[in-house]
Amino acid sequence: MSFQTTETIQRLWETFLRDQLANLPPEQRQPFEQQFEQRFGELLKGAANGSGRDGFLDLIGFGDDGAPEFDQIAYPYIQPDFDDAVVPSQLHAAAELYYIYQHERMKIFQVVEVLLRLFRLGKMRIQRGPGARGLYLLQKWTPLRYTLNDRMIAYRRAFNYGTAQAPAGAVVNRNFHRQIVGFMVAVGQYFRDLLIGEVIRGGQLIEQRPFGSVATVQRIGLDLRYALDRSTYGNIFALAMETGHYLKTVLQLLDAPDIKKAFDANTKWDVVEIVSNRHLGGVAEPSQRAKMAESGRRILQFVADNDFKTAIDPILFQSVIRPMGAHAEAWVAAYRMTPEGRGFPGVTPALKSVLGVPQPVSA
Known part of the structure; x- marks a missing residue:
């Protein structure tokens, strides 16, 4: 034609x-x-x-x-196919890697290393229980081939977290933290605006008149998934899968009754706290990190699986993203209690910063 x-x-x-x-x-x-x-x-x-x-x-x-x-x-x-040109497996691996990273910050891997050392030196009173057998198998087989340095390089490449030197020529996702904070606050702001709109407007069609900005959530979500896709090639998928299975195993190990008894603990998280305080210089905000791991992984999975079509029906978008609202708010609340999040300026200033809106300069 x-x-x-x-x-x-x-x-x-x-x-x-x-x-x-x-x-x-x-x-x-x-x-x-x-x-x-x-x-x-x-x-x-x-x-x-x-x-x-x-x-x-x-x-x-x-x-x-x-x-x-x-x-x-x-x-x-x-x-137009730019927004579809991503590798889903890489994005899902990034979601798992984020979950692993938060547990790394909680010192889970360090705690296990301390338990292995205490078990080897005979400084922990366990011998034949499931915990002792689990520590023996970890010592014997050393199932995690990816060392701390390998993991720190992966965190640096995918999220620009940590101080590890990125390999020469590797793509580093330098804007990840800014983008994930922006996406969390955009989703939170979307539902806050929606609630305000419902209260102010009223009427019989109250649930069919979304007031929040769909475009803001979509724009940041697309940027986030694109940046993750271009920085998580190579061994990120294999590392996330192997380290994820290892993390699952050691969390089950920390819940072994003989290990909990050895530290007079009721839960595995008590073991983590006690060992951290005794041998690792203090506990690393496990409550906040656990919530950030849970909600952050779920949000990144949502970003990986959503194509953020521009012409999507706002009502449909509202229904799809509604479960993410609670995760976004929970992540922001937990993040504000961490050392790096205590300077969080608030939802509105953070969102303006991500969108490039100039901030007023105080006299």
Whole structure:
């Protein structure tokens, strides 16, 4: 189909859409709006591909009829696919790696190393229980091949966390923390605005009138998934899988009854706290890190699996993202209690910073 014909379709479509929606009652328009937009995209795509030949050849005069007029050239419709050009397995591995990182900050791996040393030196009164057997197997097989340095390099590459030197030539996700904080506060702000809109506007269609900014959440989410995708190649997937299984094993080990008894502990987290205080210079905010690990992983999984389509129905988006609202608020609340989050400026200033809105300079 020629460019002129396609241009005519575009002009007439807007008139057609306006006339059709005007004939429908307001409460019936919404189900058709998304269908009309989808159909418009299909028409444009079909118009560009209907001839089955390369319009560029016609443009330069290599077609059957030589060089045609401009208005006879096929419409150059280009399928947008940038936001879809990610590797899902890498994004899921990044979500697991984030969960592992928070447990690294909780000193779980260091606690296990201390237990292995105490067990080897005979400074812990266990001998034949499940905990003793688990420590023996860890000593014998050393199942975790990725050392602390390997993990720290992975954290640096994927999240720009830690002080490990990134390998020369490796892509480092330098904006991750800024983006994840921005995404958390954007989701939180979305539901806060939605609540305010429902209170102020009222009416019978209260649940169908979202007030929050969908575009803000989508924009930061797309940036977050793109940056994670380009920095989590290489061994990140294998490291996250192996270290994740190891973390699961050692958490079960810390819950062994003989190990808990040896430290007069009721739970595995008591063991972590006692060992950290006695041998590692103090506990590392396990309550906040545990919540950040849980909610952060869930949010990153959501980002990995959501394509953030621009023309999504706001009501559908609201339903899809609603479970993430609680996770975002929980993550922000926990983050503000950590050493690096105590300078958190608040939801609105943080969101403005991520979006590039200039902040007022105090005199």
